[in-house]
Amino acid sequence: xxxxxxxxxxxxxxxxxxxxxxxxxxxxxxxxxxxxxxxxxxxxxxxxxxxxxxxxxxxxxxxxxxxxxxxxxxxxxxxxxxxxxxxxxxxxxxxxxxxxxxxxxxxxxxxxxxxxxxxxxxxxxxxxxxxxxxxxxxxxxxxxxxxxxxxxxxxxxxxxxxxxxxxxxxxxxxxxxxxxxxxxxxxxxxxxxxxxxxxxxxxxxxxxxxxxxxxxxxxxxxxxxxxxxxxxxxxxxxxxxxxxxxxxxxxxxxxxxxxxxxxxxxxxxxxxxxxxxxxxxxxxxxxxxxxxxxxxxxxxxxxxxxxxxxxxxxxxx
Numbered sequence: 001x002x003x004x005x006x007x008x009x010x011x012x013x014x015x016x017x018x019x020x021x022x023x024x025x026x027x028x029x030x031x032x033x034x035x036x037x038x039x040x041x042x043x044x045x046x047x048x049x050x051x052x053x054x055x056x057x058x059x060x061x062x063x064x065x066x067x068x069x070x071x072x073x074x075x076x077x078x079x080x081x082x083x084x085x086x087x088x089x090x091x092x093x094x095x096x097x098x099x100x101x102x103x104x105x106x107x108x109x110x111x112x113x114x115x116x117x118x119x120x121x122x123x124x125x126x127x128x129x130x131x132x133x134x135x136x137x138x139x140x141x142x143x144x145x146x147x148x149x150x151x152x153x154x155x156x157x158x159x160x161x162x163x164x165x166x167x168x169x170x171x172x173x174x175x176x177x178x179x180x181x182x183x184x185x186x187x188x189x190x191x192x193x194x195x196x197x198x199x200x201x202x203x204x205x206x207x208x209x210x211x212x213x214x215x216x217x218x219x220x221x222x223x224x225x226x227x228x229x230x231x232x233x234x235x236x237x238x239x240x241x242x243x244x245x246x247x248x249x250x251x252x253x254x255x256x257x258x259x260x261x262x263x264x265x266x267x268x269x270x271x272x273x274x275x276x277x278x279x280x281x282x283x284x285x286x287x288x289x290x291x292x293x294x295x296x297x298x299x300x301x302x303x304x305x306x307x308x309x310x311x312x313x314x315x316x317x
Contacts, residue, residue, distance in 0.1 A: 002302055007029075022110065023069075024069055028115040045072065051076070052078075055102060072111075096139075110146060110147045116157070117152045120160070133161075133164070137170050141170055193225070206303060211303065211305060214228070233305060240313055254279070261280075262290075265299075266307060266311065
């Protein structure tokens with residue numbers, strides 16, 4: 001789900017890694033990537049001072065003081081050489097493989113790409129994403145050079161990835177969900193929440209980190225926790241109702257009845273199984289109201305707040 005703390009978790013993982021692991025973290029969030037050149041500029045961390053022509057030589061010098069880096073280091077002259085080639089993807093993968101071969105002689109590389117869905121539609125002689133996944137399989141399952149984490153908050157993108165035969169038996173799916181009740185209570189205890197305030201917070205926010213932080217800030221600023229929680233619900237309900245304004249104005253093609261029908265699945269349940277995805281479900285997932293887990297074929301509201309807002313909308317429909 002969105003705002004469940006994936007990036008924070010990865011940052012913590014990087015900080016806690018033993019010294020025999022070395023992470024290479026690439027965050028695509030907020031990056032405007034329209035072509036291959038854009039992607040290369042994000043993927044690599046260009047070393048403006050590096051002027052070596054041999055990857056082995058470069059890795060030996062770079063590893064001396066290398067910690068966590070935001071991209072894969074590459075000397076400027078080798079980067080420019082990749083740009084000059086017609087088949088850039090072939091040279092890009094070749095460099096990364098050689099780089100990891102050298103790194104793996106002393107440490108285990110971990111490649112982390114956050115918000116991978118950003119390049120989901122990027123085409124270079126076919127979809128880039130499929131070339132990437134084939135390369136990830138080569139790095140991990142064939143060469144055993146590195147661990148690769150591909151992170152996304154887009155459950156429709158994950159569903160597309162999950163359906164690809166090339167990944168069957170070659171990857172694991174890890175759900176980074178909201179906090180459970182015990183973790184939530186531990187968090188709230190740090191901010192001096194009373195038992196009543198903790199109950200209110202769990203009822204409205206569940207374990208959604210971003211919502212918990214908002215109420216913790218409200219508590220710190222001596223605001224009434226229940227008042228703030230109710231305000232959050234009112235805002236989210238209004239945001240969902242604005243969809244029906246769009247339908248009435250002809251800006252949204254779906255019928256109010258069809259969307260309400262999807263919402264009614266959650267009148268009594270918090271999570272339901274689905275047989276197949278319809279266009280209404282896809283629309284509500286795109287609007288970050290619902291979350292699909294394709295590995296279990298389940299669907300649920302993106303958060304406790306969304307669940308309450310959905311029930312409020314159905315109640316007044």
